[in-house]
Amino acid sequence: MNRSRTGVVAALGAAALVATLSAPAAFAAPAPAAEQAAPAFRTSTYAPSASSAEDQAANRQFFEAVMKSALKKQAAKPGIQVVTVTYNTSRAPSFRGQISQSTQIWNSSVSNVKLQETSAGGDFQYREGNDSRGSYASTDGRGHGYIFLDYRQNQQYNSTRVTAHETGHVLGLPDHYSGPCSELMSGGGPGTSCTNAYPNAQERQRVNSIWARGIAVLKDEGALTKVR
Ligand SMILES: [Zn+2]
Numbered sequence: 001m002n003r004s005r006t007g008v009v010a011a012l013g014a015a016a017l018v019a020t021l022s023a024p025a026a027f028a029a030p031a032p033a034a035e036q037a038a039p040a041f042r043t044s045t046y047a048p049s050a051s052s053a054e055d056q057a058a059n060r061q062f063f064e065a066v067m068k069s070a071l072k073k074q075a076a077k078p079g080i081q082v083v084t085v086t087y088n089t090s091r092a093p094s095f096r097g098q099i100s101q102s103t104q105i106w107n108s109s110v111s112n113v114k115l116q117e118t119s120a121g122g123d124f125q126y127r128e129g130n131d132s133r134g135s136y137a138s139t140d141g142r143g144h145g146y147i148f149l150d151y152r153q154n155q156q157y158n159s160t161r162v163t164a165h166e167t168g169h170v171l172g173l174p175d176h177y178s179g180p181c182s183e184l185m186s187g188g189g190p191g192t193s194c195t196n197a198y199p200n201a202q203e204r205q206r207v208n209s210i211w212a213r214g215i216a217v218l219k220d221e222g223a224l225t226k227v228r
Contacts, residue, residue, distance in 0.1 A: 046135040046153060046162050047188025048177040056174045062124075062137050062145040063172040067214050069123040070113075082111070083211055085170065086118040092126035095149050095163060099126055102164040105197055106171065109204045112211035113171060124170055126163075134188075135162050137169035145170070157188060158195040172210040173203060 070085045089099050103115045125146040134153040138146055147166040154162055165187050169175075179186030181194035184203055199207070 045133050045187075046157070046165060048175075059137065059169045059172075059174050062169055063210075065145050066123045066170050067172070067211075071214060080215060083113045083215060084116050085113060085124070086116050086120070086122040087170075088118055088120070088122035088125045090119075090125075091146075092128040092149055094128055094151075095126060095154070095159070098149075098154075098159045098163040101160045101197070102167050105160075105164050106167060106199075106207075109199050110171070110207045110211075112208045112215065115167070135166055137166050153188075157192050158197065160197040161195060162187075164197045164199075168199060168203065168207075171207045173199075173206060 066085055067083070070083050074080055074083065087099075089096050092099065099117075103117070107114050123145075126149060127146050128149045128151065130152065131148060131150050133150075135150045136148050138148060147163075147170065149159075149163060149166070161184070165184050168185055173185050175187055176183060176185045177187055177189035179189060181190040181196050182200050184196065184199040186194075
């Protein structure tokens, strides 16, 4: 990825990419990137609010960083059909149960990408704590990403749904707060009573397509170092 661009330009590019990939009209939310400053870390929160507009560019950056990291490690595996994405939970000890459930949900829902815990650094990390913004996925756009799980929000909302939702960003899905509870990426939109922690058929299909495309790019270029 070209690091010489400014953060704003990079964000705009990422937003445009998101728009391009967002085939269903329902997912094509207005891109807020142009109005935003460029913080060191970009975030995308679980619940919509005035101070936490959804940030599709941040989602995209996080996902791209994870995919790049995961694909690089598998350079020596020609003919791979499934990409393994590793994560570390050492900074989210209270949420190990929810994280494990989220992993089971995703691994039983999609076929082209698998989540796997590691005691090493991993492609991304889970962290826990208190943050007025609630839970979010965050990246610095340079290959470092983590999912933050907020204590209070995880008491208000179904914690497994929050965890699986944020993990959905790692796998490439954007927020869609206006969606129903049956959608995982509607996040906090349907309210605190929503306990569904499973992606719907469209979300599953979309994740499979995204990762199949990543694998295809890898094969076309013949070298993982070229994957952006
Ligand atoms: Zn979200």
